[in-house]
Amino acid sequence: xxxxxxxxxxxxxxxxxxxxxxxxxxxxxxxxxxxxxxxxxxxxxxxxxxxxxxxxxxxxxxxxxxxxxxxxxxxxxxxxxxxxxxxxxxxxxx
Numbered sequence: 001x002x003x004x005x006x007x008x009x010x011x012x013x014x015x016x017x018x019x020x021x022x023x024x025x026x027x028x029x030x031x032x033x034x035x036x037x038x039x040x041x042x043x044x045x046x047x048x049x050x051x052x053x054x055x056x057x058x059x060x061x062x063x064x065x066x067x068x069x070x071x072x073x074x075x076x077x078x079x080x081x082x083x084x085x086x087x088x089x090x091x092x093x094x
Contacts, residue, residue: 011080018073025066032059 036055039048 006080006083008080008083011076011083015073015077015080018069018076022066022070022073025062025069029059029062029066032062 032055036052036059039051039055042048042051
């Protein structure tokens with residue numbers, strides 16, 4: 001039977017980068033929320049509604065994306081830990 005190897009350090013690194021990316025997306029979302037809240041400065045009611053709607057749509061999308069990236073990072077960290085535990089406890093020396 002063939003053997004396979006998992007680079008748990010790589011998985012953990014990608015997990016950490018995912019957490020950073022999620023944080024950056026959340027920060028960007030906050031900027032969009034501020035921009036949407038400042039839409040009244042446009043003065044024109046149609047422009048205000050368009051700016052608010054655009055900012056809200058992008059903010060919601062970024063919030064969802066941040067959540068997915070965060071979950072993926074958590075799953076990668078859990079998988080890396082599971083592989084490490086398996087290697088330490090279930091696989092004999094070769």
